[in-house]
Amino acid sequence: MGSIANIFWLGTKELRSFLHDYVLLALVAYSFSFAIIAQSQSSSQEVHNASIAVVDEDHSELSRRIAHAFLPPFFKQPQSIAERDIVPLMNAGRYTFVLDIPPHFARDVLGRRDPGLQLDVDATAMVQAGLGAGYAQQIITNEINDFLSRAEGTPPSPVNINVRIAFNPNAETPWFTSVMGIITSITMLAIVLAGAAVVREREHGTMDHLLVMPLTPFEIAMSKIWANGFVILVATALSLYFVLRGLLHIPIAGSVPLFLGGVALYLFFATAIGIFLGTVARSMPQLGLLYLLVYLPLSMLSGANTPLESMPPWLASAVQISPTVHFVSFAQAILYRGAGFLIVWPEFAIVALGGGVFLALSLWRFRAVTSATM
């Protein structure tokens, strides 16, 4: 009972300290608003404004129709270039796609002489090149089929495939990037807020002060966990309601309370890691450097940026111990696919376990390190 009171009152102190640290406040505000909006509008996961040039050696109606079929927002207005410029312009990265329509193309199509059409793709522009090449082929095939069916009428295809995308029918990337942006911000801030709270107390000498009072390291650590976690939980909720729903109009399929419950568990883990780093680092700059080496891998290998499936198998299995991976996974399940507690509880458990491990590690480090600094 006394212990809970201590944790509570120490936590209120944390909240007050946080509210007076304008730099951190600004960082939180930035991470949950501007950073989310910027990520949702970035087109890193889709084809948007892809640059394309056409070498039209045919100058027929068909070649013009193909060129005009490349439309915004997927493609930029196609530019007409000469054949000899293809290599230098692609080397310079001016165009991601160059379509070369050979002479007499339209005539050969009508004559069923199976003419070749060449699409050069800059394969160092990964996402755009991959998806864009597919789009381009579709566009060209459609134009040619259209052209032919008007010219002579071709029969419909015997087998069609009707691909429907569940949960996000138009495959809109902001749905994905904005939520993943929130997840990235949660990881980033939870670690740094909790870590900075520990180092700040040590630099100001208040940690010694706390340790000579009738308080246990567990109470001190828990107060930082709940207070910093609470700040981020509130920021997450506000961001979900006002930025995602309000500003970006992103529909959320699943239960927001269930998601926030999961966030709370994950915050337990992330703040515990932050506290652990705070006990390892001897100064703020050291914390910062350590933090970069912990946060970047946690976040980059979480599945929030690139899929786990594309990692080498050994890495994909190794990252399964990272609670961030499970956080990303249950966040996607709840928010996009409307999964319920029965589906996500094993991942909740793993995240909680991870938090417990780091809490234990920090308690072990706490007393030894805090006093040896001065």
Place this chain on the structure above:
Amino acid sequence: MSHAIDRVAQFEHVTQRYGRAVALDDVVLSLPAGCLVGLIGPDGVGKSSLLAIVAGARQIQSGSVRVLDGDMADAAHRRAVCPRIAYMPQGLGKNLYPDLSIRENIAYFARLFGQSRAERADRIEDLLASTGLAPFGDRSAGKLSGGMKQKLGLCCALVHDPDLLILDEPTTGVDPLSRRQFWDLIGRIRARSQGLSVLVATAYMEEAERFDWLVAMNAGRIVATGTPAAIKQQTAARTVEEAFIALLPEAERRGHVTPVAPPRRAGTSEPVITARGLTCRFGDFTAVDHVSFDIARGEIFGFVGSNGCGKTTTMKMLTGLLPATEGEALLFGKPIDASDLEARRRVGYMSQSFSLYGELTVRQNLDLHARLFHLSRQEMRPRIAELIERFDLGPHVEQRPQDLPLGIRQRLSLAVAIVHRPEMLILDEPTSGVDPLARDRFWELLIDLSRNDGVTIFVSTHFMNEAERCDRISLMESGHVLATDTPAGLVASRGAATLEDAFIAYLEAATNARAMAAPPAEPTRRAARRPPEASGRFSPRRLVACTIRETLELVRDRVRLAFAIFGTAFLMLVFGFGISTDVNSLTFAVLDHDNTHESRAYLEEVRGSAYFIEKPPLQDYKDLEERLADGSIDCAIEIPPAFGRDIARGRPATVGAWVDGARPFIAQTIRGYLQAMNQLYLTDPAVVTTAPPPNPVADIEVRFKYNQNFESIYAMVPSTLALELALFPAILMALAVVREKELGSITNLYVTPVSRLEFLIGKQLPYIALAMVNFVLMFLMALFVFHVPLKGSFLPLLLGTLIYVTATTAYGMLVSAFARTQIAALFGTAILTVLPATMFAGMTVPVSSLTGMAQIMGRLFPMTYFLPISVGTFTKGLGFADLATQLAALVVFVPALLMLSLLLLRKQER
């Protein structure tokens, strides 16, 4: 001595404001030349601001200041006189470099003043001999005692034979023997260099007795000037300290009495604290060496000694903050146990630095501590009211400690420490930096607590007049207790006149320091000494001085160095393996309503694909929905009932597919794959249908240039290399500049002839070299770990990298101009690098697709031009001719960023 100058500095109506605080309030003052001028007054009255202005380190806000016959607002004059002025800022060794040895520190300053190798060596030996530091020349500055740091600071200040020596509180926190030696040294230097003016600030009033001329300051104003004798006469006081108190405004002095502890009633109770052979070692350094003492109930027991002599460590062992390496300590008769919460309730502790929460108000601080000590609700209110009353905190309850003067903050700290009525108080240098009046008031409270409440007080101090008020004291030095007795007993046992003299006698006996204090070797030989280089011209020697110093510091800071070298390699592994846009290992399951030869032939197209992995078939729609929802499959394929029959009859059949849209990029890729497979099925000659297969009308040949297998690693690895060479050099460079701001050594930029350009480029060179090491490491990793071959030529890549890292370090420099703390520099640089690097520089979205603001931001970021070089040479197989434009664009960044940083870096503190 030039007789034309009889005034070394003159102030005309100088007012300096920092935020709401007024540091100097319309100061009119002229300081005599050729003598030892002392500035006296408590902390925060403007002494440091005044000295910094004389040194040219601070900008003058209003009024005019003439130093050495010229206007200090004039940059040309500052440049001209700066080789004649030496400035030692406040704080032990604050302008020194703790990782550098004594010799390296002095050599750095000597280089800044343009001295040749021979002259430097000559002067360094001379200075080391005369200060007695010669035996320790290779010890790093960070490991010196306070007294030695001050001597080193003096060596660095005197290396260029200044005409004006400015010392800001040079002896604060230094033991009495070192203090005495320091003043003897100053005396000898003055005797040797005729006409040297020395300007000193001090908080020790007894030192001021020895000065030639005094300036007494309070609250930004000059309260008196003149010789010590004249000032004492003016106030009819016996000592300078009394004179100073008498000079203060009536309102501040009211109720002041010099506290005297009434004799303690002799108690026979058991000791409250017993230490037996207490020892604490950190590695091979023994901080506390077999210390023993007893403290009786109700006693005021003092620990007296210099900074770093082991007082704090001993106190930390007694509070359980530090485990003792050896020996035992008993608290209330029981061994100290860090987990014993009950014992902690009986102790109050005040640590050395102010350690309350500056963001909480006075009342909130009291409330919080009362709650943490579990005072009951009924008890809490009256107790807090009582403390506020007794410690005279009434007017400040709603203020935050960070806005209060130090004296009041210390009273609050004491109030907080006793909120739970402890039987025992441990106070670590509670009055350090507090003005004499506030110190006396604080001691009245302590004496009251001891005599009236029976609280046992264990206090440490370096003020002798405070030591005299204790019942018993221990004199400490280098981890040893030299003697323990009543103050009078200690004085008597050494036959000394004062406690300070007695302490010095004990110190001399203990350290055999007489040898060190022997008259210094007079300079015998003198190498050709040129006048210091004019500071106006660019000097390669000063630039190299900065480079050498930065390199030494970097090499000795293991954590930073390890981060700098292996951080990039580590993240290269993470990014290289972790970031991939290849989509494979996609899971699918089938709901086959038809189950005919045709349906299996169709599905074979998917099953045979390297991209897909099949999961157990779906039972029904419910199963389909559930497995999509829990993420166990990425897509579901449904074959309609009459699929085979329809195909046979030539009726168009439609296969259904559901794709998990949670990750839109993957969903789109799957859609593309499925559509392509459908197409493939149609052209498969094995498919038997009655309908004629449509002739392919045109053959679209998609050529994935540069990367035929379309594997993202060939684009990702060179991009990661570019990203990390943007991030790490910028962060390290920003930290290097801001570190100097935070630790105080930036002062050397303000007061020595080194120019901003020399300073910045000098610091930048080691980081460029380090970045090139990173580059080589990552280049080798690309070749041998990731097997990404270099298809193009190496030379443009190497040259491009060199220019690029010069630009990115300059970018870090630019960010550092806006950051005041290292942590802000770190996060600022990280955010300002990662955002443009990943979004606008072509790493994820080709630059040719960017428009508007994003395009402008991309164009202004160096990585935009390096990425084509890195990816171009690695994967596109390009050479010099193809990359000339990019290289040229990169070159432009270097002078542009450097110019901006120069404009934003100040040569004077605001």
